[in-house]
Amino acid sequence: MPHSTLLKHPPADFIDGRWVDLDSAGGITSTNPAAPGEIIWQAQSKIEHVDQAVAAARSALPGWAALPASDRHESLRRYQQVVKANLERIAGLICDESGKTMAESTFEANALIGKVDITLDPSGALGRITDFEVPVSATRRGINRFKPHGVMAVVGPFNFPAHLPNGHFIPALAAGNTIVFKPSDKTPAVGQVLAEVWDEVGLPPGVFNLVQGAADVAARLVIHDDLDGILFTGSWGVGRRILEANLDRPGRIIALEMGGNNPAVVMDDAALRQAVIECTRAGFATTGQRCTCTRRVIVHEKVADRFRKAFVEVARSLTFGPGRTEPGVFMGPVINRQTVQAVLDFQSRLAKRGGTVLLESRRSELPGHFVSPGLVEVDGGNYRAGHTEHDCEVFGPIVQLSVCRDLSDAIAQANGTQYGLAAAIFTQRGEDAERFFGAVRAGCINWNTGTAGASSKLAFGGLGHSGNHRPAGAFSVDYCAYPVAAMVESSSDAAIPAGMQFDDAWIK
Numbered sequence: 474m475p476h477s478t479l480l481k482h483p484p485a486d487f488i489d490g491r492w493v494d495l496d497s498a499g500g501i502t503s504t505n506p507a508a509p510g511e512i513i514w515q516a517q518s519k520i521e522h523v524d525q526a527v528a529a530a531r532s533a534l535p536g537w538a539a540l541p542a543s544d545r546h547e548s549l550r551r552y553q554q555v556v557k558a559n560l561e562r563i564a565g566l567i568c569d570e571s572g573k574t575m576a577e578s579t580f581e582a583n584a585l586i587g588k589v590d591i592t593l594d595p596s597g598a599l600g601r602i603t604d605f606e607v608p609v610s611a612t613r614r615g616i617n618r619f620k621p622h623g624v625m626a627v628v629g630p631f632n633f634p635a636h637l638p639n640g641h642f643i644p645a646l647a648a649g650n651t652i653v654f655k656p657s658d659k660t661p662a663v664g665q666v667l668a669e670v671w672d673e674v675g676l677p678p679g680v681f682n683l684v685q686g687a688a689d690v691a692a693r694l695v696i697h698d699d700l701d702g703i704l705f706t707g708s709w710g711v712g713r714r715i716l717e718a719n720l721d722r723p724g725r726i727i728a729l730e731m732g733g734n735n736p737a738v739v740m741d742d743a744a745l746r747q748a749v750i751e752c753t754r755a756g757f758a759t760t761g762q763r764c765t766c767t768r769r770v771i772v773h774e775k776v777a778d779r780f781r782k783a784f785v786e787v788a789r790s791l792t793f794g795p796g797r798t799e800p801g802v803f804m805g806p807v808i809n810r811q812t813v814q815a816v817l818d819f820q821s822r823l824a825k826r827g828g829t830v831l832l833e834s835r836r837s838e839l840p841g842h843f844v845s846p847g848l849v850e851v852d853g854g855n856y857r858a859g860h861t862e863h864d865c866e867v868f869g870p871i872v873q874l875s876v877c878r879d880l881s882d883a884i885a886q887a888n889g890t891q892y893g894l895a896a897a898i899f900t901q902r903g904e905d906a907e908r909f910f911g912a913v914r915a916g917c918i919n920w921n922t923g924t925a926g927a928s929s930k931l932a933f934g935g936l937g938h939s940g941n942h943r944p945a946g947a948f949s950v951d952y953c954a955y956p957v958a959a960m961v962e963s964s965s966d967a968a969i970p971a972g973m974q975f976d977d978a979w980i981k
Contacts, residue, residue, distance in 0.1 A: 490678025533679030755923025
């Protein structure tokens with residue numbers, strides 16, 4: 474059965490604490506994007522495993538939720554140690570299967586460890602779901618406690634195949650939930666290595682479950698009647714289908730982190746060196762396959778010529794190649810050939826609509842799914858007018874540039890999108906940065922740093938087609954537990970309200 478030697482098990486699902494082998498014929502095949510002939514993982518998924526995994530998670534829930542929180546937290550500390558021991562193979566699988574550079578892959582693997590510290594920080598994330606009391610009267614106290622939602626489906630993406638699902642696992646498990654994890658069908662091996670790590674941690678059977686599959690398995694999972702929540706990272710289109718499938722389940726928690734068409738504004742007083750470097754980095758980091766990548770640069774007309782020239786030169790200088798290249802490269806391949814074509818097609822559409830190709834994105838002659846960075850100058854009026862044909866997320870190394878007259882024009886262009894994930898402004902004027910912050914509709918708004926790159930100690934999420942007000946990052950605990958209010962009376966001398974009569978003889 475074809476699979477990476479970095480995996481301990483042949484392709485399998487992990488259900489109720491047991492590895493359940495999958496057939497090798499047909500089904501899902503993941504290959505190395507830098508060497509498409511190299512099979513990383515191949516197997517036929519089994520849709521019936523969804524029901525088995527959800528049933529296992531449901532059965533394990535009462536015992537896991539009833540454990541003292543300190544016991545659950547100790548399991549997460551053990552997870553940190555197991556990740557540390559397996560860091561090299563986790564990073565290797567991320568690199569080989571997603572195409573990321575080894576530097577980015579190692580950074581992502583290390584983020585699994587950091588998420589535990591951030592979640593269990595009593596003065597940070599954990600403090601958001603810590604019980605508290607308030608006085609209500611002389612004899613009555615109010616208690617606010619937190620309970621887990623229950624069985625949570627985690628549906629993961631390919632671009633951060635370990636870090637983003639892990640961002641759901643840790644707070645969900647800390648709060649007492651159980652999990653059914655469905656990785657992206659583009660990165661099943663990374664999904665499996667995460668399950669191998671949890672298996673080594675030794676959670677009670679059924680607390681963490683893995684089911685592999687494509688759209689059919691995901692569709693079965695997100696409509697399952699025995700789920701209590703769906704934690705999803707991916708595209709707007711898939712997130713919309715999840716919402717549609719759950720319209721009759723208003724009590725089910727659904728946390729959606731989706732894409733973005735993220736603007737970066739460069740004002741006339743910006744430190745241009747800083748702005749060029751950061752906009753280029755954020756535009757092409759992870760080969761343009763981050764939801765926070767800068768998709769649009771909006772440059773003040775007074776500095777547009779200088780910025781345009783420098784951006785093209787820096788973007789042209791970016792190195793790309795297989796993720797394991799030594800010395801390291803800036804970009805690896807995109808995930809598949811369809812993504813290469815999507816980048817080239819979008820560039821062509823922009824040109825046909827009047828855009829000027831300043832740096833042509835081209836298919837590389839390297840074996841694999843490589844495409845070079847591209848920059849197209851467009852009319853900012855397309856965004857001021859809300860022309861939706863320009864307002865799309867192309868998950869690859871292609872950036873649009875437009876010119877603005879002033880800050881008002883820049884804000885109008887920045888807001889000319891249905892998305893609302895990330896935005897940035899480069900300026901030395903604090904009043905301009907504050908005005909931008911107040912006016913721009915986005916969940917992450919940066920000042921003098923690029924849109925790509927977030928702190929896990931802060932909230933992370935967006936508005937509109939980017940999210941449904943369920944921010945992840947340090948705030949992910951908020952959708953993993955719900956508050957329950959209780960009032961406790963210490964006196965047995967209940968007051969008799971007006972209009973009521975009571976005679977003690979009646980209870981003798």
